[in-house]
Amino acid sequence: MFVGWERSAGDCIAQLHLYAGRNPDDPQLTELIGELSLRSPQFRHMWGNPDVVCHSMGTKSFHHPLVGDLTLDYEVLDVSGDPDQTLVVYTPEPASPSAEALGLLGSWTGTPTDTATTPYQQAPATERQQRN
Known part of the structure; x- marks a missing residue:
């Protein structure tokens, strides 16, 4: 990969x-x-x-078996309170072939209706208004 x-x-x-x-x-x-x-x-x-x-930032290249080569910028972020934890964020250059490939992969993950995961989000709008 x-x-x-x-x-x-x-x-x-x-x-x-x-x-x-x-x-x-x-x-x-x-x-x-x-x-x-x-x-x-x-x-x-x-x-x-x-x-x-x-390196706390840079560029890495990956090969995905379905969408091909990806070039992503990365930044390593420290997690305050735990020196053994870091968060690495990868992002493509906007409008690049890598951004398009990641968009394609993202489109395969589900539909917008799949995003409502909490009971509050799944409740009808009228019920949510009553809760507020």
Whole structure:
């Protein structure tokens, strides 16, 4: 799915290095790194040559099996109150082929009537007015 797999893998390993530095006594993390090191020569090589520069914004390319190549800008946002959580937001360039492809994918997800999910939203308009 990732175009430029090595760069994407390097970014993931950089994040893993940062997390490992912040949590050196995490037994599950130690187990994960050990297992990846045993099973993947590529991981072993990349883990042994760390590049822990993490980018807070940039562009990534993906390949979707139905709509083809997508180029998306991303921004990494910190979640206040929890240093182990981040939110990554991906957006296409407006009016780009990637924006059109994402629009096409979005059109396959459902109809506008599927969006009413809370009991308040599903209630008839007259009932909603009475509640207010």
